[in-house]
Every structure is written in C-alpha cells, then in structure tokens.
Amino acid sequence: MPGALAGLLVVALEQAVAAPLCTRQLADGGARVIKLERAGGETARHYDAAVHGTSAYFAWLNRGKESIVVDAKDAADRAMIERMVAKADVFIQNMAPGAAARLGLDAASLVARYPGIVAVDICGYGQETGAKDMRAYDMLVQAEAGICAVTGTQDAMAKVGVSIADIATGMNAHAAILEALIGKGRTGRGAAIEIAMFDAMADWMAVPLLHLEQAGRATGRHGLEHAGIYPYAAYACRDATLMISIQSPDEWRRFCAGVLGDAALADDPRFATNPDRVAHREVLGQIVGKVFAARTMAEASALLDRHRIAWGRVSQVADVAVHPALRRIAGEVGGKAFDVPRPAGRPAVLPSVIPPLDADGPALRREFAAE
Template sequence: MLPLAGVTVVSLEHAVALPFATRHLAELGARVIKIERPGRGDFARDYDRAVRGGLSAHFSWLNRSKESLTLDLKVPGARAVLDRLIAGADVVAQNLGPGAAARLGLDAATLVGRQPGLVAVDVSGYGPTGPYRARKAYDMLVQAESGLIAVTGSPEQPAKAGFAAGDVAAGSYVIEAVLAALLRQARSGAGAALQIAMLDALTEWMGYPVQTVEHTGTEMARSGISHPSIAPYDAYRTADGDEVLIGVQNDGEWQRLAEGPLARPDLAADPAFATNQARVRNRARTDAVVADAVGRLRTAELEAGLDAAGIAYARVNAVADLLAHPQLAARGRWVEVGSPVGPVRQSRPVVEFPGEPARLDPVPAVGEHTERILGEVGLSAGEIAELRAAGAI
C-alpha cells in the first residue's frame, strides 16, 4: 500500500505550482480530486498542443493520476457540492487568483476554522500580506523579482531558467508542508492552515547568491555555463564537436587533470594554475589551455581519461539526448501513461516504494470523473442532470 492511500486531496488548481505538488501527492497514493472549470478546464490545458497535437505538454506533465471534477462556483448548487467534498477531505489546496479564495470563504484559515482537523494550503505568488499581496504572479515574473534572472545567463545577457523554477520551487514546498501536516494530523488530530508563496520558495533557493551579496556587498556576475567561484568548471568542445562539462573541485583534481587527460604536467605546479584562487584569477588562461587540450581529443578519449583521473564530467545534452539517455533507459525511467489523446511517454515517479507498484494512472479529460464523484457525495441522477443543465458542472 502506498503511504498516502486513504488520503483525499481536493484541489482548486490551475497552471503549474499546485498541480505539480498534487501530482506527486497522487503518486504517493493520495486520491486527488482536481476541480476544473466546466468546458475548458484548467487553462494549462490550452498552453500548447504539443502532445499528439491535442494535449498541452504542461498539462500532460502535471496531471496524471488525478480525477477531474468540473464545477462553476458562480452557479447555485455548485458550492454545496464543493462543501460536501471538503467535508470528507483530508487536504484542501488552492492557487486561485489573489483574494479569490478569501472572497469565496475557501482560504486556508477559513476552512480550518470551520473544520479544525483539515490540512488546508493556499499557494500564491507573494503571500497573503504585504504590499505585493494583490499582485498577479506568474513564474517568470517571480523569477525576475527574486533575482534569479539577474544571476542566470551570460555576462552580456540575463536569462530566465529554462523551466518553471518558481512554480516547481513552490510546489516542492507544498509537498513538504502537506506531508508534515498529515503526520501531525495523524498524531494529534490537529489540522493546519498553510501558506506557500512562490517568492518565498525562490528566495530560499537563491541562498548562495543571497549569502554572497549579503556578506560582500557585491552583486554576482553572470557566468554563463561556468561556475562563478571554481575553475576549471566549464564546457569544452571535443574534436568530435561534443560539449563536455568538466568540474574540478580541488587542487588535487587539477593536478590529475593536467597530468592525465590534458597531457600538460607542467600546469600542475605552475603558480598561475596551481590553486583554485589562481585559476579563478586567471580564468581566461585556464579555460584556454583546457579548451586547447580538450579540442585535440575525441570524446571517447577524453571521457576515458577523465574516468581514469577521477574527474567529474557530463555531456551538455539537448532535451532529445535526455529522451535517449542510456542511464535512464537502463533503469527503466520512461513509461507510457494514458491520456485523452492516447498513450504518452513520461518519466516514472522520482520516489517509489520497494514492493509497491508505481502509480501511473491516466491524465484525465476535462470533467471525466464528475458524475462518479457527484454520485459518491450523494447526488441523484436527477440532481446531477439539473446541475449540468444549469452549467454548474
């Protein structure tokens, strides 16, 4: 049995941050009931049509193993259905627009005030208080506010992270918070009204740049693919045209690199390169001598030499390379999951429990489980038909 079997999560969710969290809770065994708008559903369904030309890549990634229930809370009757669901839930989460949940009485504090044993989570961009509390927040905006964009990219040009870093950071803390709250709930019966803000999450993930600026007073320079405080720690092109990222962590490794793969034992004791501080001061020269030596080697030769010298390295892969990655293939990390457009390839859950089959239920169609869930909370076929006629579901 998966550890969250028997736990019911009702989630008023859209986009990325909260759906990321609830998908992982579902894979730990929770029943996740996703509340969507009738008709179009979660607007992440419309971000693109990349999956078989009919399903958003975002939605496919974030929503397997959930049940979809459509409810329009502006239509009479729909709120009563939601209240019945919440009464039977262990966890309720929402990432509606700023102030929307509070206006509906669905914010975490209000829900736990009515249902003291409930774990309730509000996910927002900037938190429920402070001057930014009413601002809309999307991932790239929070990356900008947090300083992540300022430290990412080349010296000439800043860049956002290549994935939804603010959303994933916030979603990760939702998972952590819910699991901790469920543990306390099991021990004492106490619920929890939890607040997770994207800016708070990314601020935590910005710890190294924050500490550096706090204690030096100097903004960190963008360093592209290289490490800002270690050299050599950069990508170099082989004679085959492959980019290989080489990471030297200490002076002993530098000596082994110079004497082995680079075939330049003279560099090991040269004062201009002997210590990391010297190599960083002379970064351009360091990179030039490494690049020259690497450029003379075939990729297989370089990797064999790095392995023999005990130096860490990695190919700079494209996403297509990741899809064909031999390590993932060897470990069976790709699976097929059902969806409204047919089977789609996805990665296995990161966390799997020995002896328990991974939960890999399909990505749901909009409202796919509506009638079944309404029947479970006691509505008759006639009442369901009335709600549908009124546009409530």
C-alpha cells in the first residue's frame, strides 16, 4: 500500500544528520527524495565504516533516497537543480550559513520564484539573531543551549550521548513540512520555513528556564536522578541496576508501605511532599538504596510490580539489542542486509536500500535534462 506522501517530490541539498533525518521520514512516508551530494559524498558517508563499509549514521538516515552528485557552483548543474526544484513539492537544505542564499537556494528565494513550494532552511541559529553566522554542530549546540549544564553529575557536565540537537531539529522540520503541505492543500500557497537547531534545544530547556526565571531556582545535575522529582532515580540491586519513578502521593504511600516496609515514612515531614523529598534526596536516597541493595533485580522488580510502582532496567547497549520491546526493520547497503530499530508509528516494511554515491545520477540527469 503506498505511503501517505506518495507522489510528492522532495529535493534535498543535505548533509550529516538533521536534514537527512527529516527527509528519511518523508521517504518512509512514501515521498520521492532526491539527495544532492557533492563530489566524494556528503559528510555522514565518512564518519565510520560500521555497516558493511558504510557509516552507521548514513545507513540509519538515508534509506529509500536517490543519490546524485552535483556541483551547485557549476552552471550546468545549477541549472539542472533549478529544473528539479521547479517540479518539487519540497526543498530542504542545511548548508553552512549564507551558502544557500548565495546560490539562490534559500527558502525565501525559492518561494519567491515558486510560490507553491515548501522550502526549508535548517540552520544553527535564527537568521535574524546576533548568532546567525555561528557554525553549528550537535555537541556545540547542546553546549550553547545549556543542555550540558543540566546533564551529568554534580562534579562534571556531560553531553547527551546521542545527537539530540540534530534529531530534534530534523523532527521539527518534518512536522513543519507536513503542516505546510496541509496549508498548501487549503490555500495553494507554499511556505518558506526556517528551523534552527538552537531553537529546538532552547524549547527543550523550557522547564529549567522557567524554574530559573520564575522561581529563582537553578536546575542542578544529578546523574541518574531526576532534577525535580524524587524518588525518580537509579538504585543498585545485588546483580544489576534499576530505575524507579514515584510521580504521585498515592504512589509514594504504596512505595513506603509495600516496597520500603515503612508506612510511617510517607508522613515524615522530610518526605511528605515531592518538594520535601527533593530537598532531602540524599537522606532518602540512602534509605531507598539499602532496600534495593539487599535484593536481586528479579526480587526488586517483582516487589515493585506487586505494588504498582513504575520501574525500568538501566540497560547497556548490548541489552537494548536483545530487548523484548525492540522492533526492527530491514536495511540493505551494497547488497548486504542489516537491521535498524523501527521508527515509532511506522509499519514493519519500509524502503530499505541505502543509495551508493551517485547511484541515480545518470538517470536523474536524463530525467531533468534541459528541453
């Protein structure tokens, strides 16, 4: 059965993670995605060779696309790109600041020429801000947006271990494109859209910012503990580590009586409310920690289940690979198979082939040749 986006043409001058994640989502939905790459291939092709000689990032983000090598500064290639764009429903680019505008491929210029197109500029920082010319990569934006300030332990900041700035940006771009396509269906007009990585991370920082600006309270770093809810933390059992979460007064009472074996603890003035427990997390953590340290993971999880307390294992990557909840889809690169996690909300079968560099170049040059 064709995807909901079947019949849409997407042209992408993209590299790395943010824009390719967005266009992979569009390809998964049935859109035709033409990936424009420079000679030698885009950045993510060369990060590693983990998947049958292809980068893990590239294998993750580029299934179901067509690849063509172009030189956007070459007059003939630039003219061919223009012919592609003239037929496209969506154009997306994440070039360095100012590069697309110099080529006339920025969103505003494209919508001026083709009022029905949905054109997206992915950038590091809002282009009307004082930071507009800063170059942006995932870890740099995590640091700049304060993510690292609230991640890690009291002794050391840390970045998040996956590319959340890129991923959030790609997801925002995908949602914005779908909204714009719905709008186009009603009005016939396209849209020029800017998606900034910093905006994506600043939005995710809303709670720490609200705590700071409205309550005068800085968000600390607590490792495997929630900054503002307790107990919502990891505890070591005899053979493994699990994480528990207490979200309501009823859960707290059940936890004290059934898991900790001390019903009176629920009314201890140090721990009666969540703010009280957060303020006295060190003392409470020692009490909870002793209970779990005396049990195996199986014993502790059974006890938590009995009293309807949410918990989860603190998994290693190897644990995730065999997790009973992990659903996979098949991929193919260079004729060789591999599996990746199945994206949320997607069917079990999706476009699977990762395009070799310029795999579709000759055919695309014929299709979009000058008439």
